Amino acid sequence: MLRLASLTLALALSLAALAPASAQDDVISYGSDDPAMNEAIRSAQSHLGRVLVAAINEVGVAHPALSLKVAFPVEAEDMNAEVIWVDEISLAQEGMAGKLANEPVNMPGLHLGDEVHFSQEMIYDWGLVGPDGKVFGHYTTRVLIETLPEAQAAPIREALSDTPLPAAWQE
Structure with a gap:
């Protein structure tokens, strides 16, 4: 299973570089066979x-409006990858670098x-803040919000x- 950070309001805004991230975010697990998430x-x-x-x-330095959702391999009983947002992106000698x-x-x-x-193969999603402050990308966010209470x-x-x-x- 993949574990994806749940997108509460504070987290969603932090992902878009609009507010500080919380120290510990809720987690939602999705099976690797979830059709909506895979699409x-x-x-x-x-x-x-x-x-x-x-x-x-x-x-090789990304604009600060860019964030990437990256799947990092982990050794955990219930998951094989932690999928987490990374910002402050730059090109590195062997791929890319950024900060969690x-x-x-x-x-x-x-x-x-x-x-x-x-x-680049580890990147699952991207977010890019547009000139009007609205966030493009966030394909996985758009799936995850359907599981949240409307509030x-x-x-x-x-x-x-x-x-x-x-x-x-x-x-």
Whole structure:
């Protein structure tokens, strides 16, 4: 099973770089066979190249409006990967680097704000804050909010753009 951080209002806003992350976020587990989550991941990954080109500058540093949801392998009884948001993205010698935007649950020795390294293949989702402050991407967030009570889901929907892609990127 994959363990995905639940997107409470505080977490959703932190993921969008709009508010500080909480020290410990709720967790929602999804099976690797969940069709809605798998489609969300596929959709996010299909647009990832364009996002990285748009958000990473010529010296390999991403615009602060970019966050990535990365699956890190873990050794835990109930999961094989912890999927967690990373911000402060940059290109690294062997892939990419960034800082954990949430407190990990099953990554011993790592904490919110710690630097991590990962490959592009480990990226499950992305978020990019647009000029109007609305957040594009967050394909997995859009699936997760459907499981939340409306009182929690409504402010998250308000932070998200109407569509995951900017109009100029839509085919």
